[in-house]
Amino acid sequence: xxxxxxxxxxxxxxxxxxxxxxxxxxxxxxxxxxxxxxxxxxxxxxxxxxxxxxxxxxxxxxxxxxxxxxxxxxxxxxxxxxxxxxxxxxxxxxxxxxxxxxxxxxxxxxxxxxxxxxxxxxxxxxxxxxxxxxxxxxxxxxxxxxxxxxxxxxxxxxxxxxxxxxxxxxxxxxxxxxxxxxxxxxxxxxxxxxxxxxxxxxxxxxxxxxxxxxxxxxxxxxxxxxxxxxxxxxxxxxxxxxxxxxxxxxxxxxxxxxxxxxxxxxxxxxxxxxxxxxxxxxxxxxxxxxxxxxxxxxxxxxxxxxxxxxxxxxxxxxxxxxxxxxxxxxxxxxxxxxxxxxxxxxxxxxxxxxxxxxxxxxxxxxxxxxxxxxxxxxxxxxxxxxxxxxxxxxxxxxxxxxxxxxxxxxxxxxxxxxxxxxxxxxxxxxxxxxxxxxxxxxxxxxxxxxxxxxxxxxxxxxxxxxxxxxxxxxxxxxxxxxxxxxxxxxxxxxxxxxxxxxxxxxxxxxxxxxxxxxxxxxxxxxxxxxxxxxxxxxxxxxxxxxxxxxxxxxxxxxxxxxxxxxxxxxxxxxxxxxxxxxxxxxxxxxxxxx
Amino acid sequence: xxxxxxxxxxxxxxxxxxxxxxxxxxxxxxxxxxxxxxxxxxxxxxxxxxxxxxxxxxxxxxxxxxxxxxxxxxxxxxxxxxxxxxxxxxxxxxxxxxxxxxxxxxxxxxxxxxxxxxxxxxxxxxxxxxxxxxxxxxxxxxxxxxxxxxxxxxxxxxxxxxxxxxxxxxxxxxxxxxxxxxxxxxxxxxxxxxxxxxxxxxxxxx
Amino acid sequence: xxxxxxxxxxxxxxxxxxxxxxxxxxxxxxxxxxxxxxxxxxxxxxxxxxxxxxxxxxxxxxxxxxxxxxxxxxxxxxxxxxxxxxxxxxxxxxxxxxxxxxx
Numbered sequence: 001x002x003x004x005x006x007x008x009x010x011x012x013x014x015x016x017x018x019x020x021x022x023x024x025x026x027x028x029x030x031x032x033x034x035x036x037x038x039x040x041x042x043x044x045x046x047x048x049x050x051x052x053x054x055x056x057x058x059x060x061x062x063x064x065x066x067x068x069x070x071x072x073x074x075x076x077x078x079x080x081x082x083x084x085x086x087x088x089x090x091x092x093x094x095x096x097x098x099x100x101x102x103x104x105x106x107x108x109x110x111x112x113x114x115x116x117x118x119x120x121x122x123x124x125x126x127x128x129x130x131x132x133x134x135x136x137x138x139x140x141x142x143x144x145x146x147x148x149x150x151x152x153x154x155x156x157x158x159x160x161x162x163x164x165x166x167x168x169x170x171x172x173x174x175x176x177x178x179x180x181x182x183x184x185x186x187x188x189x190x191x192x193x194x195x196x197x198x199x200x201x202x203x204x205x206x207x208x209x210x211x212x213x214x215x216x217x218x219x220x221x222x223x224x225x226x227x228x229x230x231x232x233x234x235x236x237x238x239x240x241x242x243x244x245x246x247x248x249x250x251x252x253x254x255x256x257x258x259x260x261x262x263x264x265x266x267x268x269x270x271x272x273x274x275x276x277x278x279x280x281x282x283x284x285x286x287x288x289x290x291x292x293x294x295x296x297x298x299x300x301x302x303x304x305x306x307x308x309x310x311x312x313x314x315x316x317x318x319x320x321x322x323x324x325x326x327x328x329x330x331x332x333x334x335x336x337x338x339x340x341x342x343x344x345x346x347x348x349x350x351x352x353x354x355x356x357x358x359x360x361x362x363x364x365x366x367x368x369x370x371x372x373x374x375x376x377x378x379x380x381x382x383x384x385x386x387x388x389x390x391x392x393x394x395x396x397x398x399x400x401x402x403x404x405x406x407x408x409x410x411x412x413x414x415x416x417x418x419x420x421x422x423x424x425x426x427x428x429x430x431x432x433x434x435x436x437x438x439x440x441x442x443x444x445x446x447x448x449x450x451x452x453x454x455x456x457x458x459x460x461x462x463x464x465x466x467x468x469x470x471x472x473x474x475x476x477x478x479x480x481x482x483x484x485x486x487x488x489x490x491x492x493x494x495x496x497x498x499x500x501x502x503x504x505x506x507x508x509x510x511x512x513x514x515x516x517x518x519x520x521x522x523x524x525x526x527x528x529x530x531x532x533x534x535x536x537x538x539x540x541x542x543x544x545x546x547x548x549x550x551x552x553x554x555x556x557x558x559x560x561x562x563x564x565x566x567x568x569x570x571x572x573x574x575x576x577x578x579x580x581x582x583x584x585x586x587x588x589x590x591x592x593x594x
Numbered sequence: 595x596x597x598x599x600x601x602x603x604x605x606x607x608x609x610x611x612x613x614x615x616x617x618x619x620x621x622x623x624x625x626x627x628x629x630x631x632x633x634x635x636x637x638x639x640x641x642x643x644x645x646x647x648x649x650x651x652x653x654x655x656x657x658x659x660x661x662x663x664x665x666x667x668x669x670x671x672x673x674x675x676x677x678x679x680x681x682x683x684x685x686x687x688x689x690x691x692x693x694x695x696x697x698x699x700x701x702x703x704x705x706x707x708x709x710x711x712x713x714x715x716x717x718x719x720x721x722x723x724x725x726x727x728x729x730x731x732x733x734x735x736x737x738x739x740x741x742x743x744x745x746x747x748x749x750x751x752x753x754x755x756x757x758x759x760x761x762x763x764x765x766x767x768x769x770x771x772x773x774x775x776x777x778x779x780x781x782x783x784x785x786x787x788x789x790x791x792x793x794x795x796x797x798x799x800x
Numbered sequence: 801x802x803x804x805x806x807x808x809x810x811x812x813x814x815x816x817x818x819x820x821x822x823x824x825x826x827x828x829x830x831x832x833x834x835x836x837x838x839x840x841x842x843x844x845x846x847x848x849x850x851x852x853x854x855x856x857x858x859x860x861x862x863x864x865x866x867x868x869x870x871x872x873x874x875x876x877x878x879x880x881x882x883x884x885x886x887x888x889x890x891x892x893x894x895x896x897x898x899x900x901x902x903x
Contacts, residue, residue, distance in 0.1 A: 123619035123620070123623065124619070124623065193627075193630055196626070196630075197623045197626050197627060198623075200622070200626055201619040201622045201623050201626070204613060204614035204615075204617075204619075204622055205613035205614065205617070205618060205619040205622055206619065213614075228877075231626055231629060231630045232629065232630055232633040232877075232881045234630075235630040235631065235633040235634045235637075236633050236634065236637040236885075238634060239634050239637050239638050239641075239743070240637065240641075242739075243638075243641065243739065246723065246735070246739065250723045250724065250735075251723065251724035252723050252724050252731070252732070252735035252739075253724070253731060253732060253735065254641065254645065254732070254735060270730065270731065270732075271645065271649055271730045271731065271732045272645065272732065273644060273645060273648055273891070273892070275888075275891045276641055276644050276645065276888065276891075276892075279644070279887065279888035279891070280637060280641065283637070283884070283885060327880070330880070330881065330884040331884055333887075334887055342890075342891055343890035343891050343894050345890055346887060346890045346891070349887065350887070614869070614873075615867055615869040615870040615873060616867070616869075617867065617870055625870065625873075625874055628874075629874060629877050629878050629881070632878050632881075632882070633878075633881050633882075633885075636881070636882050636885055637885065640885050640886070640888060643889075643892070644888055644889070644891075644892040645892075647889070647892040647893060648892045648893075659830055659833065663830060666826050667823070667826075670819065670822055670823055670826060671819075673819070673822075673857070673861055674815060674816070674819040677811075677812075677815045677819075677861060678812065678815070681811055681812055681815075776861075776862075777862050780857055780861040780862050781862070783857060783861070784853075784854045784857045784858070787822075787826065787850045787853045787854055787857070788847075788850050788854070790826070790829065791829050791832075791833070791843075791846035791847070791849070791850055792843075792846070792847075795829060795830065795832070795833035795842075795846060796833075796839065796842065796843060796846070798833050798834075800836070
């Protein structure tokens with residue numbers, strides 16, 4: 001039936017510069033491109049957060065050069081209240097979509113998923129290339145909104161209707177800014193759909209001989225589960241964004257109710273529902289949280305296992321728990337809407353699965369802790385960041401218990417408590433996952449080691465710094481500090497300003513520490529110590545490639561054959577205390593489950 | 595398109611752990627796309643239902659079902675012609691497969707034309723995306739966006755049928771590819787089975 | 801797996817039967833549209849017919865009946881996502897009939 005070529009080389013290595021580095025079909029190059037995009041995006045996002053933090057600590061402080069970004073938004077270098085919200089929206093959108101989704105999932109997943117399953121590439125290299133370039137266009141469209149009309153949208157990354165749907169009357173950036181925002185996100189959804197198709201088919205269909213599903217490393221499982229979420233979550237966000245654009249450009253009223261008066265003007269819309277937008281958005285929005293964090297869980301597990309020299313207490317329970325997170329993530333989205341005027345009956349219906357979703361999260365944490373107990377952990381930058389991830393996930397997760405209950409959430413909602421919660425559990429934790437993956441896989445990607453000393457300095461500054469930034473947020477929230485305010489002029493918030501100043505200083509220092517990472521990354525790329533093929537004595541297939549970095553088709557002329565479970569550590573083999581998946585050697589193994 | 599896309603899913607069995615569900619990558623990808631697209635359509639239909647539910651005196655302006663009945667008949671029939679085409683391709687009857695593929699595409703074009711004619715008639719009656727003579731403007735918003743999304747799918751399907759048909763003729767694509775495209779075509783048909791009752795029949799004047 | 805020719809001969813007849821069933825079900829939808837019943841009743845009946853139609857198309861037009869594993873994968877995945885979308889209705893009803901249990 002198949003009259004096709006049966007060679008391993010399904011496409012010859014490209015020779016032209018454009019095919020090699022720009023419009024490349026190689027999943028490894030595409031992974032690096034995604035990483036580069038995330039790096040640019042995270043720098044933009046970080047600088048935005050600096051500007052906002054300075055403004056929050058010292059309102060009316062003139063930030064030199066800010067008027068260059070927007071003369072209307074920051075006359076005399078002091079930002080207007082609206083411009084604060086515009087920057088906040090861009091910070092959140094860039095971070096959530098173009099950093100937390102692209103780096104741990106699209107970047108590392110693209111690079112390592114095909115190698116970890118033992119394939120020479122993804123099944124659809126053209127889709128893969130398109131996926132990156134579509135995402136890139138989405139980023140450009142989003143950034144373009146800085147420079148059109150009255151700047152980017154101020155609606156927050158959730159773009160709550162009706163203000164996001166009524167057009168320019170809603171405020172600066174609510175006209176063209178929202179249209180560009182929604183267009184950018186709709187385009188982004190297309191990119192992620194293409195990516196998810198590739199990831200799922202890679203996992204299901206491209207596994208090499210002997211690589212049963214249970215022999216996949218935890219990181220591969222995490223990417224697979226994430227792509228299953230991405231497949232349907234982004235598919236719902238896309239039509240929602242298109243309907244939002246229609247409300248702007250075609251005069252429809254999907255999300256605008258009747259008789260709405262804004263700035264003393266009766267709006268020409270009628271009949272829509274603001275809650276409809278929230279339902280559509282959060283149907284995507286909650287899976288998105290897990291799309292950001294589950295790849296981090298996989299990466300961190302992978303890094304920890306390698307450095308503990310033993311597998312997790314249970315490989316399968318870990319996988320089942322990540323799967324349960326994915327399933328439950330679709331059933332809990334209403335906990336973002338407890339105070340939006342949602343039907344109280346639904347609040348109850350959402351609260352229950354929200355509390356249940358803590359069970360798989362807790363199981364995952366307990367497996368990490370239980371496995372770490374008594375392990376002789378190798379301390380290196382990768383394992384430190386993995387520990388940092390676990391720490392952040394626990395600290396941020398605990399506040400989730402509070403927010404899951406409508407009665408407590410009513411008080412804490414829209415305060416800094418929530419901001420602290422999601423920054424720790426989703427933002428910083430996922431970021432630490434990215435760092436752990438970077439320090440761990442850098443030798444394979446570039447054939448050079450990263451500087452460990454600089455790495456450890458980077459870790460400790462980031463770790464202490466992020467706790468200094470985000471822990472006080474919980475306190476602020478308890479004290480009633482409302483989020484999304486650009487200044488705290490109300491009397492009861494006045495005493496909280498010193499806390500804000502402390503946070504601002506911490507944010508500036510922690511942000512500056514990231515340049516150590518950037519320096520380390522660039523310096524090691526060109527002048528780092530050359531790496532061996534398997535510097536961490538790890539077992540999974542990415543460490544069995546014939547060269548480092550892997551050749552164009554990953555494994556040379558012959559695909560590997562898998563003989564073992566992914567994590568054969570603590571055994572006695574000819575190579576030492578570990579046995580690679582692709583090694584045919586048979587030893588007494590304590591952990592062969594599959 | 596290059597050789598790259600064609601070889602995938604066609605690797606010799608000994609080299610892989612065996613594809614899940616014995617479905618090669620291309621077909622799997624189509625199924626995954628169908629799952630995602632189902633979510634997209636469902637989101638639109640749920641949004642429509644949500645708004646309709648919340649709106650008193652939702653207009654029910656349609657008087658005739660003739661046009662939509664003909665359209666339904668054409669689309670369901672085009673699924674049958676697609677099936678015949680795929681079976682012919684499986685049996686090695688290349689000319690037959692090609693003929694039935696193009697008949698399917700022609701049915702798709704006919705469907706799209708009837709649809710556009712219906713749209714134009716409604717526009718002539720004063721119905722637009724944001725207002726109509728019968729009541730809430732959301733009726734037109736919902737009608738045009740949902741049927742528009744479906745029409746986009748039909749149009750895309752027709753283009754795909756023609757492209758894949760031509761490439762099948764030139765032996766760049768094979769029976770498998772026709773079958774995979776057939777899945778998409780049946781899916782478009784399947785969506786129509788929900789669009790017809792929800793968007794047309796429930797809005798029929800009594 | 802049967803050979804291609806057998807497959808074709810055996811399959812075409814089945815295709816035709818399924819096609820006629822789908823057409824008949826579609827016709828039933830049109831008949832329901834003219835019944836003098838309440839809107840929600842009409843909706844439920846039409847939806848049931850549509851689901852049967854879609855099931856037939858899924859099983860026989862798209863050949864999922866021949867691949868049990870894939871059938872479960874697709875159906876469970878899709879139905880789960882579709883069910884998860886139904887949370888929103890409470891708010892939609894509330895806009896017209898008020899909060900459930902508020903009185």
